Amino acid sequence: xxxxxxxxxxxxxxxxxxxxxxxxxxxxxxxxxxxxxxxxxxxxxxxxxxxxxxxxxxxxxxxxxxxxxxxxxxxxxxxxxxxxxxxxxxxxxxxxxxxxxxxxxxxxxxxxxxxxxxxxxxxxxxxxxxxxxxxxxxxxxxxxxxxxxxxxxxxxxxxxxxxxxxxxxxxxxxxxxxxxxxxxxxxxxxxxxxxxxxxxxxxxxxxxxxxxxxxxxxxxxxxxxxxxxxxxxxxxxxxxxxxxxxxxxxxxxxxxxxxxxxxxxxxxxxxxxxxxxxxxxxxxxxxxxxxxxxxxxxxxxxxxxxxxxxxxxxxxxxxxxxxxxxxxxxxxxxxxxxxxxxxxxxxxxxxxxxxxxxxxxxxxxxxxxxxxxxxxxxxxxxxxxxxxxxxxxxxxxxxxxxxxxxxxxxxxxxxxxxxxxxxxxxxxxxxxxxxxxxxxxxxxxxxxxxxxxxxxxxxxxxxxxxxxxxxxxxxxxxxxxxxxxxxxxxxxxxxxxxxxxxxxxxxxxxxxxxxxxxxxxxxxxxxxxxxxxxxxxxxxxxxxxxxxxxxxxxxxxxxxxxxxxxxxxxxxxxxxxxxxxxxxxxxxxxxxxxxxxxxxxxxxxxxxxxxxxxxxxxxxxxxxxxxxxxxxxxxxxxxxxxxxxxxxxxxxxxxxxxxxxxxxxxxxxxxxxxxxxxxxxxxxxxxxxxxxxxxxxxxxxxxxxxxxxxxxxxxxxxxxxxxxxxxxxxxxxxxxxxxxxxxxxxxxxxxxxxxxxxxxxx
Amino acid sequence: xxxxxxxxxxxxxxxxxxxxxxxxxxxxxxxxxxxxxxxxxxxxxxxxxxxxxxxxxxxxxxxxxxxxxxxxxxxxxxxxxxxxxxxxxxxxxxxxxxxxxxxxxxxxxxxxxxxxxxxxxxxxxxxxxxxxxxxxxxxxxxxxxxxxxxxxxxx
Numbered sequence: 001x002x003x004x005x006x007x008x009x010x011x012x013x014x015x016x017x018x019x020x021x022x023x024x025x026x027x028x029x030x031x032x033x034x035x036x037x038x039x040x041x042x043x044x045x046x047x048x049x050x051x052x053x054x055x056x057x058x059x060x061x062x063x064x065x066x067x068x069x070x071x072x073x074x075x076x077x078x079x080x081x082x083x084x085x086x087x088x089x090x091x092x093x094x095x096x097x098x099x100x101x102x103x104x105x106x107x108x109x110x111x112x113x114x115x116x117x118x119x120x121x122x123x124x125x126x127x128x129x130x131x132x133x134x135x136x137x138x139x140x141x142x143x144x145x146x147x148x149x150x151x152x153x154x155x156x157x158x159x160x161x162x163x164x165x166x167x168x169x170x171x172x173x174x175x176x177x178x179x180x181x182x183x184x185x186x187x188x189x190x191x192x193x194x195x196x197x198x199x200x201x202x203x204x205x206x207x208x209x210x211x212x213x214x215x216x217x218x219x220x221x222x223x224x225x226x227x228x229x230x231x232x233x234x235x236x237x238x239x240x241x242x243x244x245x246x247x248x249x250x251x252x253x254x255x256x257x258x259x260x261x262x263x264x265x266x267x268x269x270x271x272x273x274x275x276x277x278x279x280x281x282x283x284x285x286x287x288x289x290x291x292x293x294x295x296x297x298x299x300x301x302x303x304x305x306x307x308x309x310x311x312x313x314x315x316x317x318x319x320x321x322x323x324x325x326x327x328x329x330x331x332x333x334x335x336x337x338x339x340x341x342x343x344x345x346x347x348x349x350x351x352x353x354x355x356x357x358x359x360x361x362x363x364x365x366x367x368x369x370x371x372x373x374x375x376x377x378x379x380x381x382x383x384x385x386x387x388x389x390x391x392x393x394x395x396x397x398x399x400x401x402x403x404x405x406x407x408x409x410x411x412x413x414x415x416x417x418x419x420x421x422x423x424x425x426x427x428x429x430x431x432x433x434x435x436x437x438x439x440x441x442x443x444x445x446x447x448x449x450x451x452x453x454x455x456x457x458x459x460x461x462x463x464x465x466x467x468x469x470x471x472x473x474x475x476x477x478x479x480x481x482x483x484x485x486x487x488x489x490x491x492x493x494x495x496x497x498x499x500x501x502x503x504x505x506x507x508x509x510x511x512x513x514x515x516x517x518x519x520x521x522x523x524x525x526x527x528x529x530x531x532x533x534x535x536x537x538x539x540x541x542x543x544x545x546x547x548x549x550x551x552x553x554x555x556x557x558x559x560x561x562x563x564x565x566x567x568x569x570x571x572x573x574x575x576x577x578x579x580x581x582x583x584x585x586x587x588x589x590x591x592x593x594x595x596x597x598x599x600x601x602x603x604x605x606x607x608x609x610x611x612x613x614x615x616x617x618x619x620x621x622x623x624x625x626x627x628x629x630x631x632x633x634x635x636x637x638x639x640x641x642x643x644x645x646x647x648x649x650x651x652x653x654x655x656x657x658x659x660x661x662x663x664x665x666x667x668x669x670x671x672x673x674x675x676x677x678x679x680x681x682x683x684x685x686x687x688x689x690x691x692x693x694x695x696x697x698x699x700x701x702x703x704x705x706x707x708x709x710x711x712x713x714x715x716x717x718x719x720x721x722x723x724x725x726x727x728x729x730x731x732x733x734x735x736x737x738x739x740x741x742x743x744x745x746x747x748x749x750x751x752x753x754x755x756x757x758x759x760x761x762x
Numbered sequence: 763x764x765x766x767x768x769x770x771x772x773x774x775x776x777x778x779x780x781x782x783x784x785x786x787x788x789x790x791x792x793x794x795x796x797x798x799x800x801x802x803x804x805x806x807x808x809x810x811x812x813x814x815x816x817x818x819x820x821x822x823x824x825x826x827x828x829x830x831x832x833x834x835x836x837x838x839x840x841x842x843x844x845x846x847x848x849x850x851x852x853x854x855x856x857x858x859x860x861x862x863x864x865x866x867x868x869x870x871x872x873x874x875x876x877x878x879x880x881x882x883x884x885x886x887x888x889x890x891x892x893x894x895x896x897x898x899x900x901x902x903x904x905x906x907x908x909x910x911x912x913x914x915x916x917x
Contacts, residue, residue: 077861077899218858225863226851228798228839232864235797286792287784360864360898361802361810409800409810409864410898441803663858663904670900693807693896702889704902 048181052110052198053188055138056181058131059088063179065159065172067092067099069132072112072196073124074104074381074405076412078724079219079660080120086656087125090212091132091204092139093156094173104405106387113194114382115411116485117622118545118722121656123194125720131186134200138184142176192384193486207654207716214716216659233379233406233417234364234438241366242269243286244427244437245293247279248447251686253532254303255498263297272296273430277498277535280427282435290440305685306532314351314749317455317476322526324479324507333520338470342461346565350458350554351749354478354681355451357543358696361409362444363416367424368434369394374401376425379408380417380487388488389418390425393495412544412671416448418487422495442691447494450681451543452478454509456554460562461520468562468577470520473512473555477547478540479527481506485542497535505530510547512555513620515580537688538681544668545725548621549675549732553750556617556733560601561746569598570616570737578618582651582715583625587618589649589711590627601737602744609636612644613742617730623721624652628669630734634742639758642703643673643735649711650727653718665727666708672731674699680751767827771796772840782828786820787811789827790837798838799867802896809868809895813837819872838867841874850874853912861899868895873909877916888913 048056060068069088075081085099092099102108112124136156143161144151147169154161162170172178186198207213224230249255255277264270269284270292281296283289308316339345366377367390374396380386387403394401408417416439424437439447454477461470482505483492490496491504511523531538563573571591578584590596596616603613611634618627628648634641646669655661678697682690690696732750739757740746747760769776771794778793785804790796790813799822802810806821813822814836842848847855850870860866869892876891877883883891888909897905 077863079858221863222855222858222860223844225860225866226838226854226870227842227844227847228796228837228867230863231797232800234800235791285788287781287788358898360808360862360896361800407862409802410862412898438801441805441807659858663861663901666903667861667900670902671898672900674900692803692805698896698898699900699902700893701895701897701902701905702893704889704906706885708903 048183050110052192052196053186055131055134055184055186055200057110058128059135060181061173061177063174065098065174065178067094069099069101069128070109071101071103071124071128072109072114072384073120074115074383075120076115076381077221077407078664079657081221082217082219082660083121083656084125084128086212086215086217087129088132090210091129092136092159094159096212096217098159104383106384106403110196111192111384112196114380114384116194116381118724118726119194120724121720122623122722123196125656127197129204130197130199133202133204134184134186135182137200137202138182139173139176143171146171146176210716213654213656214714215657217657218659231406233377233408234361236366236377236406236436238366238368238434241434241436242282242284242431243289244280244282244424244435245289246423246437246439246443247281247293247296247298248443249300249303251300251303251305252537253306253534254300256298257301258299260297264292264295267292267295271431273427275426275499278426278495280423280437282427282431282433306536307538307683307685308531309685310683313353313453314455317453317528320528322476323529325524325526327522327524328511329523331522332518333470335470335472335520335522338520339459339461342469343464344462345459346462346562347457347459348558348561348748350456350557352454352550352553353750354453354538355543355675355679356445356681356690356696357412357415357448358445358698359410359412359415362439362441363408363420364436364438365417365421365424366434366436367421367428369428372400375404376401376421377404377406378417378421379406379411380421381411381413382486385486385488386418386421389422389490389493393422393490393493394425394429413546414449414483414485414487414541416444418449419494422487422490422493426495426499445696446688446691447537449483449539449541452480452540452547452550454478454547454550456551458554458558460558462566466566468518471516471518473523475509475511475525475551477509477525477527477550478530479505479507479509480540480542480546481508482530482540485546494535503533505533510551512551514555514578514618515583515620516577517579518577538683544671545621545728548725548729549672552617552619552729553732553736556619556730557736557748560615560733560737560740564601564740567600569600571596572598574616574618580625583618583620585713586625586627586649586651589713590629590647591616593649593709593711594629594647596629601741603741606742610634611636611742613738613740615734615737615739615741617733617737619726619730621722621726621729624650624723624726626650626726626730628730628734630731630738632735632738632742634739634757636743636761639754639756639761641677641735641739641752641757643705645707645709646705647709648727649713650723651713651715652721652723652726654716654720655712655714656720658712661712661723662710664723665710668725668727669708669731670699670704672728673705673735675728676732676735676750677703677752765828767830769830769835770832771835772837780827782826784827786813786822786825786827786830790822796837796839800864802864808865809872810865812868812871814871814875817875819875838870841870848874849912849915850877850908853908853915857904857908857911859901859904859908861901865895865897869897869905873912877909877913881917883913885910
């Protein structure tokens with residue numbers, strides 16, 4: 001068995017030492033005091049606390065001149081580390097290549113929320129940019145003191161501070177502070193997670209000066225992956241480790257009432273861990289753990305099947321009492337009066353199913369409980385919250401738990417990774433050995449937290465002249481946070497819910513994000529209670545662009561319906577009402593790139609079995625906006641929809657790395673297409689029946705678009721917003737609108753699988 | 763009952779003791795310490811566990827170790843190295859294909875056998891040759907660009 005040595009990331013201290021220098025701190029703002037404090041710190045070996053208000057929590061200059069950057073974000077394969085390094089290198093005036101980003105280790109980074117809400121650059125990068133700017137300011141002051149030159153007469157070039165007039169008067173960052181900690185306090189806003197912000201006194205650079213930000217620098221994590229040198233979370237092995245597997249009931253909500261341990265007695269080392277609803281096994285060998293989990297004889301409680309039949313899901317949502325209702329955003333005008341005065345009202349209702357993360361592999365975690373330290377290796381996007389959750393479920397102080405993020409088998413939100421770490425912790429505690437637990441496929445798809453199923457009602461009031469005078473949009477749905485997307489509390493995890501932790505199902509949904517300037521306008525949502533209040537395979541949480549695809553499938557399909565009812569071209573209709581100049585710009589750019597020919601939908605004069613259509617949709621998302629054109633072909637007899645081509649225009653403000661951005665957008669569109677055409681969690685009254693890739697199909701390579709043309713709109717003067725999620729958001733509506741354009745049939749329920757489309761067309 | 767097996771993997775011979783029913787995947791990962799291929803489904807539905815057996819792609823998650831016999835196993839690590847990369851590995855880096863990359867064994871090992879047997883393939887042939895493999899991150903467009911690039915490199 002291999003050991004963890006190579007996975008065990010170097011601590012901050014070790015990194016700083018690696019250049020050979022002593023680890024000491026540098027001091028307070030004024031140059032003389034800085035020097036003195038450094039001496040004092042050298043004597044006591046002080047290390048500033050790893051808190052959000054310390055510059056040392058984000059950046060260190062190593063003795064060899066390299067820069068270490070510590071981020072509490074994680075990168076799931078979208079190149080965030082490259083973008084962060086670009087932002088830091090830019091502010092520090094050092095070459096890109098000397099910046100090394102260390103992410104997702106709770107021992108070296110503060111809680112910046114992990115991967116969440118497409119905020120890696122928007123929030124995580126913003127903080128590192130501010131920290132790097134402050135580090136440069138401090139380093140220039142120190143350099144000025146050392147060189148006897150006022151700071152305003154100094155420049156920095158390649159990490160060397162030099163006099164503007166005498167180039168020979170110079171000192172490098174490494175000479176100034178290499179191998180020592182910054183001891184500089186930042187103006188922390190007191191928040192952790194995504195909103196954490198702690199700037200210094202320095203102002204980041206004017207975008208006009210950018211040399212590194214905006215460059216298409218390639219990722220360095222690709223080569224290790226293609227040469228099989230990349231270790232995933234699933235590959236971690238620690239000494240004395242056993243393998244675990246969990247056992248879930250056939251009827252959701254049932255708990256074990258009898259477990260016959262003798263049924264696995266011939267399996268070497270197999271042991272049962274049973275605590276209320278929590279049931280797992282461990283064995284020395286992985287295959288033995290799998291066999292034991294399959295072979296173990298369990299008598300389950302006689303649970304009442306908790307779910308409605310799938311066919312009545314949307315009726316259930318319609319009829320269920322609203323647990324919480326909220327008007328979100330500012331209502332405009334008098335919507336009710338406008339509808340009373342309408343010459344015509346257009347109404348429609350849309351439906352979206354439960355969807356699974358269905359990550360490429362089942363989630364995995366390794367937990368090692370030692371007397372003075374618990375270590376958890378996790379693929380969760382949010383290792384700091386994983387640490388918090390493991391600490392709570394084990395009943396140990398948070399500072400005794402280290403969460404180490406290692407790339408997992410795919411992650412698009414709060415997936416099964418948030419559960420598996422807590423399960424592994426309970427197994428490890430029970431058996432007194434380090435445990436590596438990976439779920440099986442049926443557990444990954446069947447028991448991960450689901451994206452909420454929802455219904456959406458939209459209506460528009462039209463006056464006698466054909467003008468839209470009022471618009472109302474109402475969602476009713478399972479909440480987006482039945483379990484919170486941060487798994488820092490046991491009640492938000494299966495392990496907690498199955499071992500008697502009191503439950504706390506959260507509420508929350510969302511409303512369309514757009515800038516239609518209708519005179520009267522209102523958006524609201526209502527959430528309903530979960531179908532099963534404990535350990536449910538249909539518990540809901542965040543799946544990439546949480547509730548965005550659902551809501552905007554409905555809202556942008558509806559805009560198309562209104563345009564069609566008014567016999568207006570879909571792009572022209574949008575341009576008539578959209579008010580935000582950046583929104584207008586993406587709409588025009590996408591239409592122009594696609595060679596949009598204005599005409600009302602549906603298209604006329606199509607004959608034959610295969611018909612083609614073109615659909616449009618546009619959305620905003622937390623500052624980003626994009627417009628998309630879908631070109632589809634519909635096979636009438638099979639019902640198969642092929643999304644032949646997408647054309648989109650994307651504006652996320654300042655672009656840090658256009659190469660990475662393009663690929664993120666492209667993959668987002670494909671994942672959005674998969675969710676639109678295929679994805680629906682199937683269930684019966686007992687349990688989820690989508691348990692593998694046959695019962696939860698996703699887009700196949702034979703169905704991939706032949707091209708995805710992207711227009712990137714760069715706005716260097718506008719702070720960057722997210723890109724990891726927005727591109728998924730408008731895809732379903734664009735496809736639905738294209739199918740309508742092709743066939744004249746409006747489909748208001750996802751997925752657009754061949755069976756569903758065929759049935760809608762017949 | 764455990765039995766002894768002699769396995770040829772990436773040109774080296776390994777002796778292992780295992781239950782004959784153990785899928786090759788676990789023997790490669792746990793007994794031989796090869797951190798690829800990956801467990802994706804255990805059902806031969808996704809491809810994450812793909813290796814070559816005598817040059818043909820197989821799903822190691824459903825292949826019992828006892829069925830390997832004297833066959834030569836090649837994993838992704840044996841396909842090429844940074845010094846001597848397979849054209850697909852070069853193309854994957856050029857096109858910056860993977861996001862999480864957990865699926866990569868399936869695509870690269872399947873495409874390697876496909877391109878060896880199909881010179882100058884059409885786009886449709888490539889898609890059909892790779893059908894059934896899963897990529898959850900949605901990098902399909904980049905995968906196709908890379909396979910086409912590798913096909914061109916291989917003439």
